Amino acid sequence: FISNDDFLKKEAERIKKELQLTYPEILTVSETKNKFLKTSLKTTE
Numbered sequence: 001f002i003s004n005d006d007f008l009k010k011e012a013e014r015i016k017k018e019l020q021l022t023y024p025e026i027l028t029v030s031e032t033k034n035k036f037l038k039t040s041l042k043t044t045e
Contacts (some may be wrong), residue, residue: 012036 016032 008040011040 028035
């Protein structure tokens with residue numbers, strides 16, 4: 001069993017890499033993290 005925190009960190013890294021490949025000129029690392037965290041918070045509520 002993977003703790004939720006570890007899973008979210010791995011998912012955030014994976015999504016961040018995908019977004020940076022797709023939109024390198026738009027997204028900074030912190031913006032990507034914030035968007036992912038907001039999205040994950042919405043889905044867990």
